[in-house]
Amino acid sequence: MARKSLGYSKLLWVCPNCETRNPGPKKSCTTCGNPQPKDVEFIQADKEELLTDEKTARAVKKGSDIHCPFCGTRNSADAVECRQCGGKLEEGAKRKSGSKLGAFGGRNAGGIKCQTCGAVNLPNAPRCTQCGSGLHQPAARKDKKGSKKKSALPWIIIGVLAISVIGFLVARRGNRSSVDAIVEDLYWQRSIPVEQFISVQAENWWDEIPEDAEIIACEESYRYSSDEPLENSIEVCGTPYTVDTGTGYGEVVQDCEYEVYDNYCSYETGEWQRVDVFESEGYGNSPAWPAVSLGADQQEGDARETYTIFFSSDEGEFEYMTDDADVFSSFYEGEEVELILDGFGKIQDILAK
Numbered sequence: 001m002a003r004k005s006l007g008y009s010k011l012l013w014v015c016p017n018c019e020t021r022n023p024g025p026k027k028s029c030t031t032c033g034n035p036q037p038k039d040v041e042f043i044q045a046d047k048e049e050l051l052t053d054e055k056t057a058r059a060v061k062k063g064s065d066i067h068c069p070f071c072g073t074r075n076s077a078d079a080v081e082c083r084q085c086g087g088k089l090e091e092g093a094k095r096k097s098g099s100k101l102g103a104f105g106g107r108n109a110g111g112i113k114c115q116t117c118g119a120v121n122l123p124n125a126p127r128c129t130q131c132g133s134g135l136h137q138p139a140a141r142k143d144k145k146g147s148k149k150k151s152a153l154p155w156i157i158i159g160v161l162a163i164s165v166i167g168f169l170v171a172r173r174g175n176r177s178s179v180d181a182i183v184e185d186l187y188w189q190r191s192i193p194v195e196q197f198i199s200v201q202a203e204n205w206w207d208e209i210p211e212d213a214e215i216i217a218c219e220e221s222y223r224y225s226s227d228e229p230l231e232n233s234i235e236v237c238g239t240p241y242t243v244d245t246g247t248g249y250g251e252v253v254q255d256c257e258y259e260v261y262d263n264y265c266s267y268e269t270g271e272w273q274r275v276d277v278f279e280s281e282g283y284g285n286s287p288a289w290p291a292v293s294l295g296a297d298q299q300e301g302d303a304r305e306t307y308t309i310f311f312s313s314d315e316g317e318f319e320y321m322t323d324d325a326d327v328f329s330s331f332y333e334g335e336e337v338e339l340i341l342d343g344f345g346k347i348q349d350i351l352a353k
Contacts, residue, residue, distance in 0.1 A: 008250065011248055056249060179338070
């Protein structure tokens with residue numbers, strides 16, 4: 001899915017010292033002057049405005065801001081020396097970027113209520129205009145019971161049991177034992193289908209229709225989605241959302257894809273279809289094919305054969321199935337053999353005695 005950029009929005013950060021809500025591009029608090037610590041994240045403004053000017057774009061394209069390794073002051077990505085202490089920024093920590101902050105638009109577009117005095121302030125006001133308190137709204141606390149993490153123990157137990165079962169099955173299948181047995185009976189089944197060339201109607205995409213088919217009608221239908229615009233495609237985009245760029249600005253983007261439409265057609269063609277089947281079956285090691293009678297515009301389809309050999313032994317009855325006529329015909333009733341069994345009692349090999 002392709003990401004489409006719509007522009008930018010100015011983010012906020014909350015000063016941990018005085019709780020002032022500062023515009024994202026401001027690197028120090030507008031109230032107390034403290035620099036933004038590197039662990040204080042950017043958040044969406046309560047009312048976001050889409051910015052498309054070149055000045056904002058240039059600021060974002062510089063890359064994530066960098067914090068001074070000596071005093072922690074936040075500097076622009078292209079800065080060489082710290083604007084506060086003059087220290088070299090080669091070893092400084094760049095701000096993280098790329099995290100999705102939420103749908104574009106804003107959380108409290110109608111205004112934000114002061115938690116101290118109750119006054120309603122403009123959406124992006126830094127502090128309460130009535131009492132001066134910070135307007136940062138703390139996240140709601142979760143109930144202690146509800147905040148407990150689900151234990152991973154049940155999944156660990158399930159995983160251990162699954163591995164144990166798989167190991168047991170593999171071990172059993174690898175076990176080998178032998179049983180002396182006698183060929184009790186031989187049973188065979190053979191069948192030959194009859195196909196006829198008939199006219200049929202079908203549907204498919206225009207480029208997958210047989211060359212000799214006669215097209216009846218076509219209509220445009222959705223065929224697949226593409227990350228890139230293609231001929232005869234429609235752009236479909238999701239809800240715009242804001243992504244932290246590490247500069248104090250968020251990039252407003254949409255995830256888009258292109259629905260490609262193509263001709264889906266009904267057509268008429270001729271094809272071979274099964275109309276009958278001739279079967280034969282019997283006992284003994286001399287199987288025979290059924291006699292087939294073909295009519296006009298008919299042919300034989302793919303023949304099928306199945307053979308079953310029954311064994312008896314002191315440990316019970318066994319049977320072995322194959323589609324190889326030569327293998328089947330090599331056995332005869334009353335023959336003594338040695339059966340090689342796996343751990344589940346399934347025949348793995350048959351040895352003549």
